[in-house]
Amino acid sequence: xxxxxxxxxxxxxxxxxxxGTIRAAADWLNVAPSAISRQIGLLEGxxxxxxxxxxxxGVKPTAAGELVVAYFREQIAHRDDLLSQLQALQGLRTGxxxxxxxxxxxxxxxxxxxxxxxxxxxxxxxxLDMAGTNEVIRKISExxxxxxxxYNPPTDAKIVSRAIRTQxxxxxxxxxxxxxxxxxxxxxxxxxxxPLAVTHPAYGTRQMLQAVEYAEKITFKRGxxxxxxxxxxxxxxxxxxxxxxxxxxxxxEMDAGELRAIPIDHPLLASGEAHLVTRVGRKLSVAxxxxxxxxxxxxxxxx
Numbered sequence: 001x002x003x004x005x006x007x008x009x010x011x012x013x014x015x016x017x018x019x020g021t022i023r024a025a026a027d028w029l030n031v032a033p034s035a036i037s038r039q040i041g042l043l044e045g046x047x048x049x050x051x052x053x054x055x056x057x058g059v060k061p062t063a064a065g066e067l068v069v070a071y072f073r074e075q076i077a078h079r080d081d082l083l084s085q086l087q088a089l090q091g092l093r094t095g096x097x098x099x100x101x102x103x104x105x106x107x108x109x110x111x112x113x114x115x116x117x118x119x120x121x122x123x124x125x126x127x128l129d130m131a132g133t134n135e136v137i138r139k140i141s142e143x144x145x146x147x148x149x150x151y152n153p154p155t156d157a158k159i160v161s162r163a164i165r166t167q168x169x170x171x172x173x174x175x176x177x178x179x180x181x182x183x184x185x186x187x188x189x190x191x192x193x194x195p196l197a198v199t200h201p202a203y204g205t206r207q208m209l210q211a212v213e214y215a216e217k218i219t220f221k222r223g224x225x226x227x228x229x230x231x232x233x234x235x236x237x238x239x240x241x242x243x244x245x246x247x248x249x250x251x252x253e254m255d256a257g258e259l260r261a262i263p264i265d266h267p268l269l270a271s272g273e274a275h276l277v278t279r280v281g282r283k284l285s286v287a288x289x290x291x292x293x294x295x296x297x298x299x300x301x302x303x
Contacts, residue, residue, distance in 0.1 A: 164273050174239055236259060
């Protein structure tokens with residue numbers, strides 16, 4: 001193996017792995033696919049080892065390739081740390097915060113921590129990207145975001161939860177929905193009698209419903225399957241059926257009298273949790289640390 005490393009070539013490997021194909025990486029970097037292949041080949045020659053495997057559906061890093069990609073991510077994190085320290089010297093007059101969140105957290109974020117943070121740090125840019133549960137975890141673990149807000153995430157050794165709060169799944173109904181005893185929770189067998197608007201299986205809310213179906217040997221009626229929490233809400237408002245969400249996802253609609261939340265009597269649905277996550281070992285920028293603290297203090301999901 002050569003004792004040199006041309007670090008500028010690593011970006012081509014990184015983007016090929018991140019995008020999944022040489023063509024997608026070339027489009028992202030606005031270069032020819034042959035340039036991507038050539039730079040990766042030169043890097044493999046320098047290091048004396050194969051870094052990617054080519055398959056019909058794209059490329060996959062070898063064990064050596066994963067080490068190089070991890071090294072590159074750490075270099076980016078160190079760069080961000082330097083910029084963070086420079087921001088601190090400048091009194092947080094510049095900088096950015098990158099947050100990846102499930103759509104159910106959006107209204108909570110915009111009504112709670114965002115006004116507080118923007119008043120305190122008006123020159124810090126906040127990037128809010130929506131994603132499903134699995135995608136939030138992926139983006140945070142691969143440093144595509146600094147802070148993640150996710151509901152009932154799967155266990156991942158690369159992710160650490162900075163705040164956790166139990167937020168049960170509730171039956172979300174319209175204001176005219178008739179429920180005979182407001183003090184009695186709904187049973188899952190009763191829930192199964194109504195058409196439901198549900199998210200795709202990549203979302204934590206859907207995964208919990210699937211776990212209940214498996215445990216109780218029942219099948220919920222799916223009226224609509226979507227990747228939009230807003231569509232779930234509109235489905236219920238239109239009187240087409242019910243949906244199942246944690247109450248913090250519909251607090252503004254509940255405050256306006258547009259929706260109601262009925263507890264569901266099932267231990268799996270009662271155990272749902274909101275998580276505020278970062279990557280293990282990621283040193284957050286000063287601005288991101290302030291945002292993390294502001295979110296923990298002002299999000300309804302963590303009260």
